[in-house]
Amino acid sequence: MTAPIVTRDEPVAGTPMLDARLVVDRGAFRLDLALRISAGEVVALLGPNGAGKTTALRTLAGLTPLHDGYVTLDGQDLDRPDLSRWTATERRPIGVVFQDYLLFPHLTALDNVAFGPRRHGLDRQRARAVASDWLGRMGLAEHARRKPRQLSGGQAQRVALARALAVNPALLLLDEPLAALDARTRLDTRAQLQRHLAAHPGATLLVTHDPLDALVLADRLVIVEQGRVVQEGDAATITAQPRTDYVARLVGLNLHRGRADGHTVRVNADFSLTSGDRHDGEVFVAYPPSAVALYPRRPDGSPRNVWPATITGIQRHGDNLRVQLGGPIDVVADITPAAAAHLHLGAGQPLWAAVKATETRVYPAAPGGSHPE
Template identity: 60%
Template sequence: MKGPALTKDTGGGTGLDAHLLLDRGSFTLDVALGVRPGEVLALLGPNGAGKTTALRALAGLAPLTGGHLRLDGETLEDPALRRRTPPEARPVGVIFQDYLLFPHLTALENVAFGPRCQGMSRAAARALAAGLLDRMGLADQAGAKPRRLSGGQAQRVALARALATGPRLLLLDEPLAALDARARLDVRAELRRHLAAFEAVAILVTHDPLDAMVLADRLVVIEDGRRVQEGTPAEIARRPRTDYVARLVGLNLYQGEAAGHTVRLAPGLALTTTEAVDGPAFVAFPPSAVTLHRDRPDSSARNAWPAAVTGMESHGDQIRVALTAAGLPLTADLTPVSVAELLLAPGAEVWASVKAAQTHAYPA
């Protein structure tokens, strides 16, 4: 038998229109969000950036001090109008980082709990829950209590419980953080499939760039309570605009003044780039584009500077080497054999070079 739809018909809803303004004195969140029905948005940022505060504000657990929150044209919160819908009355489903399943209830009873609270009959709620568990591939675990479920199974039960009330906004707080690396791979793929079938608005909070890149259609990067970058995963990865984003996607990123194919980064340090840009510009390139030499490379290498090794660490099957060049940080990925041949160690002086064809310049 075909399972129930993953959400109620949104009736052509307009999605989420929010300006989350929350002033806590020592910290202020000021982020505008617009999300279409059927779209998955990821809020990405370092610890303390305001991601969880934003999620709590959307759920109604942290009252706004300004701005507004509208969902499918309905105002859920607007301090200026003294309007605030309490959390329990909002059409919002939440999946918490630790899932927070009721330990004394079976998987079926956990999923049926929300519809029962909405007034659905016990039989109808159990039928809805059974259909959702079947959709999640958990029909054989309907009678199991949370302590008997694996991490991946518990995550899917939590998703089914959140969907059972037909939310127009689904919030996911670090949805894969509680899983080990092996389970994470499979559950991430399953979660992506279920989110793709969700017809309303879905927002996930994560600090893991891979989760964000795989699960979301669009990313909003938050730092210090502010939105610093927004775009598709490909746009964010290709054109980072802060050091935090560059580190997430594994790029060297610099900002300087461009004139044609040259970007001046610091006194005595300039980069020749593939793209021609004029004015303030960013230039980015991967650590794999950096080559290190004991002596100055031949004169045809236009991007070459003396550098000093400041540290080294394993990075997959390579060694990531941290350096400074003209006072700026630089990272290079080398094979263990290359590290040994160059006799690299903290404090070693080398020459670093980057091919212009492997750089990417764009307006700041």
């Protein structure tokens, strides 16, 4: 017997729509992740490959069982191993948009979207009416009779989203929903997705590698590495104060951890940076690649932070070149092609790097946090 489509009451103020602690053991890897998402909130889960993002999504969807912890959604326990409680995937009030959309190739767009309502107990006519309404909301009414192979990538993505939303889910899971699209289609579809997520009354979890998707679509970011949360907060907080090397690269900053004594931060036994900020104790020092100046010889004059470096790599980065540098600290610098030609840059080339003290930003590090170097 199938469950009817869920109609939800308004959540109690202050109570998250999703309250979960996901603990999954897979040999040497252990996911231990706490997630709380409010009604109407979009949370992006970011992290490097192997961090546990997909495992978290599969656990919430009921495709991977918990070893410990719990999943409580809209006040109901869906998964709680200590009480031998588990809810099958098809009975969870959850909609999922997979990376490759996984539309049924033999069904039309209309019947793909109607599949969820049918599984939740609606007859064929009512399910198709719900599906037609959602295709209209997605701007796809004229494509209702087309099969997936007749749809563009952006159209298929919107059909998959309509299918997920057609069951009025308490939780919407998006697994890299824009990854399969080309750059132009991705730009347009991201804007459309943003509008639909803003209108979704339930909780949304977006799993992505792309920081731009996260910054545009999400209200809050959760960064996971090696199965654990290393940082979370709104985009402004995370981009201003990254706390791991992965997060720093994600937001485009150089990051070092060290011990501050006034304006001096000792990064390692042989190297210190001078900052315009005064601090004491364990700190992070961050600065953008654009703040790193390169010279063929040791510069005279004002820079307080100057050190010898060696080029370890050069890549295009937008209209500029991103130069990777080894030395007493590893950094990246962004320079113009004209400056690169003047310096005659090449791998293995020695030069001098400099950063003005006023270009650095220093902030306290949590005790025992991971060292970015």
